[in-house]
Amino acid sequence: MKEEKIMMRRNMKRMMAAALVGVMTASLALTGCGGKDKKKSDSGEKVITVWSWDVALMQLQEAAEEYQKDHPDVKFEFEEMGTDQIYKKLSTSLATGNGIADIISVEGEILVGYADKFPEGFLDVSDVVETDDFLPSKIAEVSYKDKIHAFPWDAGPEGLFYRTDYFEQAEVSPEDIKTWDDLVEAGKKIEAVCKTPAGDPVKMIPVDPKKSTLYALIRSQLGIGVFDEEGNPIVDDERSIQAMEKTKEIYDSGVALNYNGWDEYEQTVVNESVACIPEAVWMIGTIKDKGPQTEGKWGVMDLPAVEGGEYSCSNGGSDVAINAKTDYPDEVKDFVKFAMTDEALQASGFEKYGLYPSYIPSYENELFKKGDPFFGEENIYDIFIENGKKVAEIPISPNGQEASDSIGAAVSKILLNGEEVKSVMKDLQKELEAKFK
Amino acid sequence: MSKKSFVNRRTIPYIMIAPVVVIFLIFMVYPILRSLYLSFFELVSGSYEFVGIKNYQNLFKDETYWKSLLNTCIYLIVQVPVMIGGALLIAVAVEQKFMRGKAFFRTTIFLPSVTALVAYALVFKVLLNGDHGLINYVIEMVGGKGINWFYEEWPARFAVIISITWRWLGYNMIILLAGIQSIPGELMEAADIDGATFWDKLFYITIPMVKPIIMFCTITSTIGTLQLFDEPFILTEGGPNNATITMGQYLYNNGFRYLKFGYASAIGYVMTVIIGLLSIVQFKATKED
Numbered sequence: 001m002k003e004e005k006i007m008m009r010r011n012m013k014r015m016m017a018a019a020l021v022g023v024m025t026a027s028l029a030l031t032g033c034g035g036k037d038k039k040k041s042d043s044g045e046k047v048i049t050v051w052s053w054d055v056a057l058m059q060l061q062e063a064a065e066e067y068q069k070d071h072p073d074v075k076f077e078f079e080e081m082g083t084d085q086i087y088k089k090l091s092t093s094l095a096t097g098n099g100i101a102d103i104i105s106v107e108g109e110i111l112v113g114y115a116d117k118f119p120e121g122f123l124d125v126s127d128v129v130e131t132d133d134f135l136p137s138k139i140a141e142v143s144y145k146d147k148i149h150a151f152p153w154d155a156g157p158e159g160l161f162y163r164t165d166y167f168e169q170a171e172v173s174p175e176d177i178k179t180w181d182d183l184v185e186a187g188k189k190i191e192a193v194c195k196t197p198a199g200d201p202v203k204m205i206p207v208d209p210k211k212s213t214l215y216a217l218i219r220s221q222l223g224i225g226v227f228d229e230e231g232n233p234i235v236d237d238e239r240s241i242q243a244m245e246k247t248k249e250i251y252d253s254g255v256a257l258n259y260n261g262w263d264e265y266e267q268t269v270v271n272e273s274v275a276c277i278p279e280a281v282w283m284i285g286t287i288k289d290k291g292p293q294t295e296g297k298w299g300v301m302d303l304p305a306v307e308g309g310e311y312s313c314s315n316g317g318s319d320v321a322i323n324a325k326t327d328y329p330d331e332v333k334d335f336v337k338f339a340m341t342d343e344a345l346q347a348s349g350f351e352k353y354g355l356y357p358s359y360i361p362s363y364e365n366e367l368f369k370k371g372d373p374f375f376g377e378e379n380i381y382d383i384f385i386e387n388g389k390k391v392a393e394i395p396i397s398p399n400g401q402e403a404s405d406s407i408g409a410a411v412s413k414i415l416l417n418g419e420e421v422k423s424v425m426k427d428l429q430k431e432l433e434a435k436f437k
Numbered sequence: 438m439s440k441k442s443f444v445n446r447r448t449i450p451y452i453m454i455a456p457v458v459v460i461f462l463i464f465m466v467y468p469i470l471r472s473l474y475l476s477f478f479e480l481v482s483g484s485y486e487f488v489g490i491k492n493y494q495n496l497f498k499d500e501t502y503w504k505s506l507l508n509t510c511i512y513l514i515v516q517v518p519v520m521i522g523g524a525l526l527i528a529v530a531v532e533q534k535f536m537r538g539k540a541f542f543r544t545t546i547f548l549p550s551v552t553a554l555v556a557y558a559l560v561f562k563v564l565l566n567g568d569h570g571l572i573n574y575v576i577e578m579v580g581g582k583g584i585n586w587f588y589e590e591w592p593a594r595f596a597v598i599i600s601i602t603w604r605w606l607g608y609n610m611i612i613l614l615a616g617i618q619s620i621p622g623e624l625m626e627a628a629d630i631d632g633a634t635f636w637d638k639l640f641y642i643t644i645p646m647v648k649p650i651i652m653f654c655t656i657t658s659t660i661g662t663l664q665l666f667d668e669p670f671i672l673t674e675g676g677p678n679n680a681t682i683t684m685g686q687y688l689y690n691n692g693f694r695y696l697k698f699g700y701a702s703a704i705g706y707v708m709t710v711i712i713g714l715l716s717i718v719q720f721k722a723t724k725e726d
Contacts, residue, residue: 113695117696119482119483198569260673261671264566398696402690402695409679412676412680417678434498
């Protein structure tokens with residue numbers, strides 16, 4: 001009797017274990033839904049999976065169609081995801097090494113974080129990237145610790161978008177704006193004369209006084225980053241302080257319009273509340289999209305200069321990374337190279353989706369030589385092409401995101417709380433040194 | 438013996454609860470233990486390196502973390518009493534005999550808590566806009582001075598507080614309302630006969646009777662406020678000068694933006710300890726009476 005009880009208990013334990021295993025596998029299978037299993041169909045087809053977002057995804061799909069004409073054995077599977085979704089998935093998949101797509105779109109300033117935390121995560125593409133063919137600033141963006149972690153794709157060289165109608169009303173000539181000081185002067189004239197459709201005075205430029213954007217722009221013009229080659233913070237450098245002082249000057253002059261977040265930034269176009277927007281080339285898309293009523297009223301000129309600044313600035317753009325554990329490294333590399341260096345594709349990607357190529361030979365395409373009716377038939381691309389080449393090769397750091405948040409807080413202290421530039425920058429330097437020692 | 442069925446009277450309960458237990462173990466217990474383990478590590482070049490209590494030491498030196506803790510405390514001290522008090526008053530008002538259209542008020546006051554989070558946050562962003570916002574328009578109309586909601590530290594905090602109060606007041610109101618409705622009618626009638634005023638009834642009957650429910654609302658609101666993330670994330674992005682950043686948002690930044698998973702886990706654990714301590718204090722406070 002006693003024996004039987006023991007046996008029963010043992011059986012029960014075994015059964016519990018079996019049940020546990022059963023449920024566990026079931027739930028593991030459930031959690032595994034997101035990750036694609038290795039696919040190799042019977043006919044020997046190669047299936048390449050792609051994670052990307054709206055416009056980048058559409059452009060890669062078109063490239064895939066072209067590619068399949070010569071490579072019928074390669075099949076593609078596209079998964080559309082938002083940037084946040086991709087990064088969350090990428091963080092977890094790289095940590096476990098499972099369930100990553102073969103091709104992944106990554107924004108330029110985000111890439112280095114992954115390259116640093118997961119040095120073996122992405123395939124080294126230095127053998128297929130001709131570094132001289134791409135904008136130097138984009139090559140700097142994808143290179144980290146002697147490895148090229150991704151194919152450079154679209155770039156974000158900046159220019160100054162301006163409203164020709166407001167300029168005419170206030171009798172300001174774009175030629176008069178050579179420096180940021182000129183911009184401030186012109187801004188005062190425009191604010192005195194021009195009114196938005198809602199009846200408010202027109203401001204000169206939109207500024208988010210909680211973000212590092214304007215400071216980073218001017219600092220880039222001075223050719224310096226947040227970190228030096230060794231990754232030490234250098235925000236107390238003379239040029240960095242100069243950039244912050246100029247930012248303060250512009251903001252304090254009162255010609256700036258505050259905005260809080262991306263939605264309000266777009267509204268400056270909708271409400272026609274600013275006369276100028278210093279922004280990257282992709283802003284063309286936003287302006288056309290949000291301000292269809294402003295057709296023919298925009299022009300583009302070079303960014304206002306800062307004393308001693310011989311460089312230009314870029315903002316945004318993405319890259320294409322390849323999973324290091326892909327089943328078909330050669331095919332994937334071959335496809336990405338095709339998609340990134342086919343001139344016709346690069347030109348159509350820009351025309352349709354505003355993806356401004358970083359592949360220099362594609363600027364020879366006719367598209368970049370003709371005018372855009374939205375911008376008064378003027379050729380606006382020359383400025384971006386020239387500025388793209390003038391962006392300094394600023395050392396990148398995996399701590400860039402965190403540093404940029406700290407700088408944003410420092411900008412708030414200076415612009416909103418009226419604190420003194422030099423002491424804030426000194427404290428900021430100390431803070432960054434303590435964080436990234 | 439060997440042929441005896443595994444499923445019998447003794448084992449069937451365990452089989453029945455096994456799925457829940459297993460799923461709970463995998464999706465709750467394991468992540469909780471794993472993140473405790475992770476908080477002693479940091480990701481360096483693709484692998485986790487043991488750093489001991491360094492993450493916790495850094496946390497105590499991290500100004501942004503202290504600021505996020507301070508902000509969270511401010512939200513807690515200002516927002517929870519205002520919201521619970523407001524919810525109680527509205528619940529009492531809605532239950533008054535002379536009140537017409539009770540169902541209408543109950544529904545409309547509860548509605549905010551079912552609205553989509555992003556939508557409502559964006560609406561508040563428009564309402565509180567410094568130049569064209571409705572709220573400033575009203576303030577200026579009655580002779581006040583428009584407030585620069587998102588560009589000054591204290592107004593930005595109050596912008597967040599106003600938004601979360603609007604969203605969660607109705608939810609707490611409904612719970613308190615259920616409590617008020619369960620108060621026996623005889624008590625109120627007896628009080629009326631004794632000549633008690635509205636305020637007497639509120640302080641000597643209603644509040645003591647629904648005290649456990651007020652406690653429940655306070656505890657859930659406290660936990661909710663400590664974990665606050667979405668509103669500051671959308672309304673102010675944590676600024677200006679980190680004046681509105683919460684612990685939850687700082688955790689998110691560290692984990693998903695800076696890829697410092699170990700540090701983020703450490704923040705999570707400190708948060709857990711704080712929430713645990715506060716809950717114990719609140720439970721104790723109710724038990725004493």
